[in-house]
Amino acid sequence: MERRPRSFYVLAAFFGLFVLFLYGPILTISILSFQGPQGGLTFPMNGASLHWFRDLFEQQAVGDIWGAFRRSLVLGLVVMVTTVVVSVMAGLAFRKRFAGSGLLFYATVTALVIPSILISLGVGLIFTQLGLKIHWATSGFGAQLTWTLPFGLLIMFAVFNRFDKSYEEAARDQGATAWQTLRYVVLPIIGPSLIGVALFGFTLSYDEFARTLLTAGSYNTLPLEIFGMTTNVTTPVIYALGTLTTVFSFAIIAAFLMGAWIMGKRRARLGSDAGLGL
Numbered sequence: 001m002e003r004r005p006r007s008f009y010v011l012a013a014f015f016g017l018f019v020l021f022l023y024g025p026i027l028t029i030s031i032l033s034f035q036g037p038q039g040g041l042t043f044p045m046n047g048a049s050l051h052w053f054r055d056l057f058e059q060q061a062v063g064d065i066w067g068a069f070r071r072s073l074v075l076g077l078v079v080m081v082t083t084v085v086v087s088v089m090a091g092l093a094f095r096k097r098f099a100g101s102g103l104l105f106y107a108t109v110t111a112l113v114i115p116s117i118l119i120s121l122g123v124g125l126i127f128t129q130l131g132l133k134i135h136w137a138t139s140g141f142g143a144q145l146t147w148t149l150p151f152g153l154l155i156m157f158a159v160f161n162r163f164d165k166s167y168e169e170a171a172r173d174q175g176a177t178a179w180q181t182l183r184y185v186v187l188p189i190i191g192p193s194l195i196g197v198a199l200f201g202f203t204l205s206y207d208e209f210a211r212t213l214l215t216a217g218s219y220n221t222l223p224l225e226i227f228g229m230t231t232n233v234t235t236p237v238i239y240a241l242g243t244l245t246t247v248f249s250f251a252i253i254a255a256f257l258m259g260a261w262i263m264g265k266r267r268a269r270l271g272s273d274a275g276l277g278l
Contacts, residue, residue: 026246033239041236052240065241068225071136075221076206078137079144083152083201084194091156092182108153111146116210119146124214139215144205151204152197159193191263199256203249 032039036047056065094101111119123143127134167189171181187194209223216224222245229238 029239030243030246033236033243035236039236041234041239052236053244055235055237056240056244064220065222065225068220068222069245071219072206072222075136075141075144076202078141079148079205080198080201082141082145083148084198086149087152087156087197088187088190088194090153091160094157095160105153105157108150112150116147117213119143120211120214123211127215134215134217136212136216136219136221139217140212140221143211143215144208147208147211148201148204151200155193155197155200156190159190163190188263192260195256195260195263199253202252202256206249206252 032041032043032045033052034048034050035045035052036049037051039046039052094105120143123139123146124134127139132138163186167185168181171185176184207223208221209227212221212224220228226238226241226245229241
C-alpha cells in the first residue's frame with residue numbers, strides 16, 4: 001500500500017479544524033440544551049434531561065416562539081415559490097438576449113453586495129413613504145426576495161447556458177406547442193436545478209435576520225424572536241429552541257436533496273428507456 005505524503009495529513013488536519021469551526025458552536029448549543037432543570041447557559045452542565053425541550057411546548061413567559069416559527073415557515077415557502085417561478089422565467093427570457101439584459105443582470109447581482117441592513121432600511125422607507133403598512137408578509141417578503149432572487153437567477157443562468165436546445169427542437173418537430181415543450185421537456189430536465197433554487201429560496205428566507213429587521217413590522221419572524229430572547233432569556237430553553245430549529249433546517253435540506261436524487265434517477269431511467277426505444 002502506497003504511503004500517503006505528509007501534506008495529506010496536514011491538509012486533513014486543517015480540514016478537520018475547518019469542520020470543527022463550522023459545527024462546533026452548533027454542537028455546543030445542542031449539548032447545553034440537554035441540561036437539567038437547574039442548568040445554566042454555560043459549562044459545566046448541571047444534570048441531563050429533556051426539561052428545556054418540554055418547556056418549549058409550554059406557555060412561555062416571554063416571546064411568541066411558535067407564532068414566529070409559523071410566520072417564518074409561511075414566509076419561507078412563499079419566498080421559495082416566488083424565487084423558483086421568477087428565476088425560471090428570467091432564465092428563459094435571458095436566453096433571448098433582449099436589449100438591456102446585461103444591465104438588468106448586473107443590477108440584480110448588485111443586491112448581493114449591498115449591506116443587508118441598508119436593503120432592510122430602504123424597503124422600510126419605501127413602504128412608509130407610500131403609506132403602506134410595514135408587515136412581515138409584504139415588506140418583509142420584498143426585502144427577502146432581494147436576497148434569494150440573485151442566487152436563483154445565477155443558478156438558472158448557468159443551467160440554461162449549457163442547456164441543449166436540440167431537445168426543444170425535437171419536441172417541436174413532433175408537434176409540441178411552446179407550453180408542452182416547457183412542461184414536458186424543459187422543466188423535467190432542469191428539475192434537480194429547480195430543487196436547488198427552491199432550497200436556496202427557503203433556507204435563505206427561513207433564517208434571514210438583517211433584511212427582515214426593519215421590515216417585519218409588529219410581528220417577529222423566528223430569527224428576530226430568537227435575537228430578542230438573547231436579551232431577556234437566561235435559561236437553556238433558548239438552546240433547546242436553537243437545537244430544534246437546526247434539526248428542522250437539516251431535515252428540510254435532506255428532503256430537498258432526496259427529491260433531487262429521486263428526480264435525477266427518474267430522468268436517467270427515462271433517458272435509458274428512450275435510448276432503448278421503449
